[in-house]
Amino acid sequence: MDDVAPSPFPQKRLACFGCRDKKLRCETDRGDRCQRCTRKGLSCVRPESKRQKKRLSSQASPETPSSARFEHRRHVRALGRDKGRWAHHHRIAALQDSAPALEPAVPGESEADLAPIESAERLFWSTLSRRKEKTSGLFSPRLDNAPSLDPILSGVIDDAEAERLFRRFHDTAGRTLAYFDTALCTFGYVRRNSHALLCAMCLTVARVERGSETVAEALEAHVDRVVLPAVLLQDLRSVEIVQALTMLAAFQKPSDDVREDRAWTLLGHAVRVASELNLQASLYEDAARFQRQADEADCRLRRNAERAWINLWLHEVSLAQHTGRRSVVVEQPLASVCQRWHLAPYACAADRALVSMVELRTLAMRNRRLHDQLRRAAMPTDRSGATACYVERCRADLAAWSRAWLDDPGSATMPRLELATLYVDHALVQLLGLALHHMAPAEWAADIILSLYEACLGYLAAFPRLLPPAKLVHCYNSFFVAASYQTAVAMRLADLAPRFGFVDVARIRRLCDGVVACLEGAAAASASASTAAHSYARFVRNILQPQRRSVSPSRPTNEGAAMAINTPSLTATATTTTTTTAATPLFDIDSSSLGFENLEWLAWAGASSAQQDALLADLFSFRQ
Structure with a gap:
């Protein structure tokens, strides 16, 4: 029979174990893997036909059965060891072209030797296919490279x-x-x-x-x-x-x-x-x-x-x-x-900055939780002591973070970490603003206002130096939100000049003008008029318009409310068209003043509100 020429017609291949187990039609375009196993990334293993077993048994040497069974068992054990590796699920398909297929070698055993383990082999591969099919939909990538x-x-x-x-x-x-x-x-x-x-x-x-x-x-x-x-x-x-x-x-x-x-x-x-x-x-x-x-x-x-x-x-x-x-x-x-x-090996230069940012965010969140715990636990007569403890903890934590990450001379030129001074000042302003937000203005201590004043002005002074317009134009939106927030806080501090003598209104205005000039420079450098630089430059410019800064003496002051930023309505030169008040205002400025904690949301929303003159007039004008 060996001398007989092979049939010119393709031999019919048996369905693989995976398709047999699912009772599906096993279709193959080319190669040995069926369409379903190729599409789902499963191992395509087919049972041997009787004719193939007979041909292999006649060609195998006497030592083949035991050695093949040994290799097969070793391969199965290797699959079990590699099953839980994280990289097995996340390895990019483009780098797997040279990897060996996850299929066992066909054992060249006789029909009599193979019969007792055929059912066990089939059970193993069908179970493995089902298990891989369940997990591959969760943890394996599906690339968008069509x-x-x-x-x-x-x-x-x-x-x-x-x-x-x-x-x-x-x-x-x-x-x-x-x-x-x-x-x-x-x-x-x-x-x-x-x-x-x-x-x-x-x-x-x-x-x-x-x-x-x-x-x-x-x-x-x-x-x-x-x-x-x-x-x-x-x-x-x-x-x-x-x-x-x-x-x-x-x-x-x-x-x-x-x-x-x-x-x-x-x-x-x-x-x-x-x-x-x-x-x-x-x-x-x-x-x-x-x-x-x-x-x-x-x-x-x-x-x-x-x-x-x-x-x-x-x-x-x-x-x-x-x-x-x-x-x-x-x-x-x-x-x-x-x-x-x-x-770790193969780390990038900017990875150090990422770890430092994670620690800074974690530090800020931990202190926010501390503030909530102290505020709930403190007696009404001891709130000032709890606030002082919180403020001291914030200062100490940020100072320790600065020593850990900024003492390295290379940090001044390291990507993203070169802006660390902005991150530190911004975090301190946020944490101190949280304390003031939950206090009545009459309880504001001079040392807290001084720390807030120094951190805010430090941010405003460093912003144009670290982020010139040519660099700022390529920054993501959070930088514009932070600059707008710091400007709003500075304007709020300018309201406190009559009460706290160390507040220099002229210096605040000069630093804020520098930030606005930086934002406008970034807007001029960008091609599109719909970028964040354009929107936030207009928003901050409206905050800094000549203002009538007064507070109605009959207006009640609630806990958490700060003195409102008051500006006149937009002038005719700024608004050439007639606008109407929004049908559903985001909030009513008459019902409550914006506290320090609300200013960050206001800064984030500033890019959208800057495109609505009526909303800007509602936010930054005090209606008597």
């Missing part, structure tokens, strides 16, 4: 322009964001793995670069109409998609109505995708053991996933603070698990 999503193949942007914007991003906005390992995230890597991330990076630069207005409009339309619907409707998920959604939220254009702001929606989708990839558990794995067993590519991929979760955590906590929402990721004690993350 040709229909590619902005280059779709004609949205050409290859040379995309690569130029990509390099420009790393030189500008990438330094402030600290999202990427440049040794890993090259142009070819990003285009091969995530069209959403490529669009987000190019769009971020094109929005503010003169001469790229048409490209920015085309990229924005491609993201809104093609990429984001595909990510949401096709259940696409990857580390790069998390980075893209976080970046789109960080640089989101101000909306006409603060109620329609999409930043929180985009961050919510980023949190969902990250949870489907189990990124929140990546930092809890044994990194040292993984580094000993993995190569450089695996280590960089793992750190890329960890870096994506850290940046998402920071952005979500920051936006929750701006908007007054409760964070959904803050419950994870991130600071305790990433204290030495920046010291």
Whole structure:
């Protein structure tokens, strides 16, 4: 029979164990893997036909059965050991082309020897297929690299322009964001793995670069109409998609109505995708053991996933603070698990700044919880003592953070950490404002006001120096929110000049004018008139208009209320068209004054309110 020529017709292959177990038709286009197993990333193992067993048994040597059974058992044990590895689920598909297939070698045993273990083998592979099928939908990536999503193949942007914007991003906005390992995230890597991330990076630069207005409009339309619907409707998920959604939220254009702001929606989708990839558990794995067993590519991929979760955590906590929402990721004690993350092999220079920002955010949240506990536990007659204890704790914690992270001479030039003085002053203003927000103005102590005054003016003085217009234009929205918040606090402090002699109104006005000039310079440097620089520059400029700063003596003052920022209605030169009052105001300025804690929300909403003259007039005018 061996001399008989093979049949010219293809032999009918038996269905694989996975399709047999599901009672599905096993279809194969080419190769040995069926369509279903290829689509779901499962192991495609087929039972041997009787003809194949007979042919193999006639060709096998006497030693083959035992050796084949031994190799098969060793392979099964190896599968069990590798089953729980985190990197097994998160390894990028582009780097797996050379990896061996997860299939056992076909044992060359005789029919008599194979019969007793055939059912056990089939049971094992069918069980493994079901188990992998259940977990692959939760923790395995599904890349957004379809040709229909590619902005280059779709004609949205050409290859040379995309690569130029990509390099420009790393030189500008990438330094402030600290999202990427440049040794890993090259142009070819990003285009091969995530069209959403490529669009987000190019769009971020094109929005503010003169001469790229048409490209920015085309990229924005491609993201809104093609990429984001595909990510949401096709259940696409990857580390790069998390980075893209976080970046789109960080640089989101101000909306006409603060109620329609999409930043929180985009961050919510980023949190969902990250949870489907189990990124929140990546930092809890044994990194040292993984580094000993993995190569450089695996280590960089793992750190890329960890870096994506850290940046998402920071952005979500920051936006929750701006908007007054409760964070959904803050419950994870991130600071305790990433204290030495920046010291691991293959760490980037900006990783040190990320760890420091996590510690600073954790410090601020811990002191906020302390304030709530002290306020609930303190007797009405001892509130001043509890507040003094809280303020001293805030000062000590921030001083310790500064010594730990700013004493290094290299921190002054390190990406993102070079702005640490702004972060420290901003955190102190927030924490002191929280204390004043829950006190009656008559109880405000001079030492608290002095600390707030020094921190606020320190921020305003350092802002134009550390963030000149050419650099500020590439910063994400939180920097504009913080600058607007500090300006509003400074104007509130100017109201206290008659009561506290150390408050220098002329100095406050001079520093605020410097911040406005910086914002206007960034707006002039950007191409689009819808950027955050334009909106916040207009918002802060309206705060600093010549003001009639008085408070009605008959107006009652409630706990938590501060002296309102009072400005006359917008002049005719500022408003050339007739406007009407919003039908549903965000809040009524007559019912309660804005306290220090409300000013941050006001600063965040300023970008949207700056586009509505009626709302600005309502916010910054005191109606007698």
